Amino acid sequence: MKRLSFLVLLFISTLSLAQQTGGPARWSAAKANAWYAREPFLVGANYAPANAINELEMFQAETFDPATIDKELAMAESIGMNTMRVFLHDLLWQDPAGFTKRLDQFLTICAKHKIRPMLVLFDSCWDPNPKLGKQREPTPGIHNSGWVQSPGADALTDVSQYPRLEAYVKGVVGAFKKDKRILAWDVWNEPDNTNDNSYGQNHTLKTEVPKPRKIAIVTSLLPHVFEWARAAGATQPLTSGIWVYRTPEEWQNPAKWTPMEKVQMENSDIITFHQYSNPETLEKTIPAMLSFGRPVICTEYMARGVASKFQTHLPIAKKAKVGMINWGFVAGKTQTFIPWDSWQKPYVNGREPAVWFHEVFKQDGTPYDPEEITAIKANTGK
Template structure:
C-alpha cells in the first residue's frame, strides 16, 4: 500500500511539474569510458565536506556580509598540510538573487582552493536539515545540537511551488554556466541526499515542519532528472553526480530491480558514482565491489562518524587500495557543531558537556588535530 501511494504521488508530481520551456531533452551522460579516462588522471582523492568554522551553513559561508576569505585560506592551508586535495562544498539557490556578487565570491573561493592544491566538488541542492531557508543574517547555533542551523536548498516552499522552478533552473544554469570550463572544479554534485526527509530533526519524529515524506520524495524524484539536464545544457565539462546515501538490511545496490525510484534516477544519470557510508570498515569492503561493478569511477562523498565506527584509520587503506575517493564529513569544529552526534537533537549536550568521542571534524577550533593519529593516517594515505 505504501509503495502504491508513493507511485500515485510520483505520477501526480510528474504531471504537475511543467517541463522548462526551451530545455532540450535526451542529452547523454558521460560514457563509462569517458568517466574512467577522466578518473585515471586524478590522484587518490581525499578531502572533507567543508564550511568554515565561523559559518553555520552555506548561506553564511557565501553571503557578502559574512564571506570570510581569510578564515577559508587559513583552514584550507590546514587541509593542504595533511595532503587533502578536494573538498565538498555546498552552494544555495537563494544566493543566485545576487548573481554577480555570488559568482565573484565563488571565483574567489576557487582561487583560494587552487592556492592550496584543492579541487572542490560543488553541491547545487541539498534536502537536509531546515526546510525554510532565508537570506540575511543567519541564526546563532542552538547550544548542544548537531547542525542546528543548516538549511535545505531549495526549501519546502520552493519545492511545493512550480512557479519557482524557472528560478531554480536559472540558478543551476547560471552557476554551472559561469564555471563550466573551470578546471579548478572537480565535479558537480547535483543534489545531496535528495530523499532525506529529516525524520529525527525537522521531520515526523521531532519538529514536524517538513513536507510529508512521500510528497517530498515524489517531487524530487521528478525534479532531479531535470537538474541533471540543466547542468548539461549549461555546458558542464566536469562530471555530474548525485549519490545514494543509505543502505538497510536486505537492500541490494547490485541489483537494479531493487533500486528505489530515486536511486534509479541517481545511478542512471550520474557520470561518476558517489555514495555515503557511515558504517564499519567491513561494510565498506563489501560495498566497494558492488559499486565498482557499475563500471564507473566511485567516490565516497560522506563518511567518518566515530560513534558508528566509521574512521580514517580503518577506511582510508581500504579505499586507497580500490582507488575509491574519500570525503569525510566536517573539518574544523565550529558553528555547525557536527562534532556532536545526530541524536543530540533528542539529547542535547548542554552546560558545556561534550560527547566522550567527537562524532565528526578533523581539527579543533584552535586548529590542532582532534586526534593526531587520525591526521597521521590521512597523511599516510595521501603520501604527504
C-alpha cells in the same frame, strides 16, 4: 494538498515534454574512467569554515570570510587533502554577480592550496525554511542546528519558482562550466532525506514537507536538474550520491532500488555514495559500487561513534582508488562534532560528547586526534 501535488507533477511532466530534445548525454563509462585516470587518490572533507553555520553564511557578502577559508584550507593542504565537498544554495543566486565573484574567489583560494572542490547544488537535509540575511546562532548542544535545505520547502512545492531554480543551476554551472579548479558537481545531496528525527515526522518541529510528497516531488525533479547542468555546458562530471545502506546483493539487483536511486544511478557520470559504518561494511560496499564500471567516490564518511574512521577506511579505499571525503573539518558553528541523536538528547551546559562524532581539527587548529593526522598523511603521501 492533493491538488497542489497534482500541479507540481503536472508542471514537471510538461517540463519533461519540453526537454526531450536530445540534449547533452550522460558521460559514457569510458569517458568517466578516462577522466578519473588523471586524478590522484582523492581525499578531502565536507567543508564549511568554522565561523559559518551553513552554506548561506559561508557565501553571503556580509559573512564571506576569505581569510578564515585560506587559513583552514592551508591546514587541509598540510595533511595532503586535495579536494573538498562544498555546498552552494539557490537563494544565493538572487545576487548572481556577487555570488559568482565570491565563488570565484573561493576557487582561487582552493587552487592556491592544490584543492579541487566538488560543488553541491541542492541539498534535502536539515531546516526546510532557509532565508537570506543574518543566520541564527547555533542551538547549544545540537548537531547541525542551523544548516538549511536548498531549495527550501516553499520553493520545492511552488511550481512558479522552478524557473528560478533552473536559472540558478544553469547560471552557476554555466559560469564555471570549463573551470578546471572544480572537480565535479554533486547536483543534489541526499535528495530523498526527509529529516525524520529533526524537522520531520519523528520530531516535535514537523516543519518538513510530508515524507511521501517530498520524495515524489524530488524524484520527478532530479532528472531535470541533471539536464539543466548538462545544458549549461558542464565539462566536469555530474553526480548525486546514494546514501541509504544496501547489501551488495541489493545493489546488483536494480529491482531492489527505489525510484530515487534509479534516477541517481542512471544519471550520474561518476558513482558517489555515503558510508557511515564499520570497515567490514565498506569492504563489501566498494566492490558493489565498482561493479557499475564507473569511477567511485565516497562523499560522506567518518563518524567515530559508528566505527567509521580514517585509520580503518582510508587504506581500504586507497587500495581500490575510491575517493574519500569525510564530514567536517574544523569544529565550529555547525557543531557536527556532536552526534546526530543530539536532536533527541542535546549536549547541554557546555557538555561535549566523550568521543567527537565528526571534524578533524579543533577551533585552535590542533587536531582532535594526532593519530588520525598520521593516518591521513600516510594515505595521501604527505
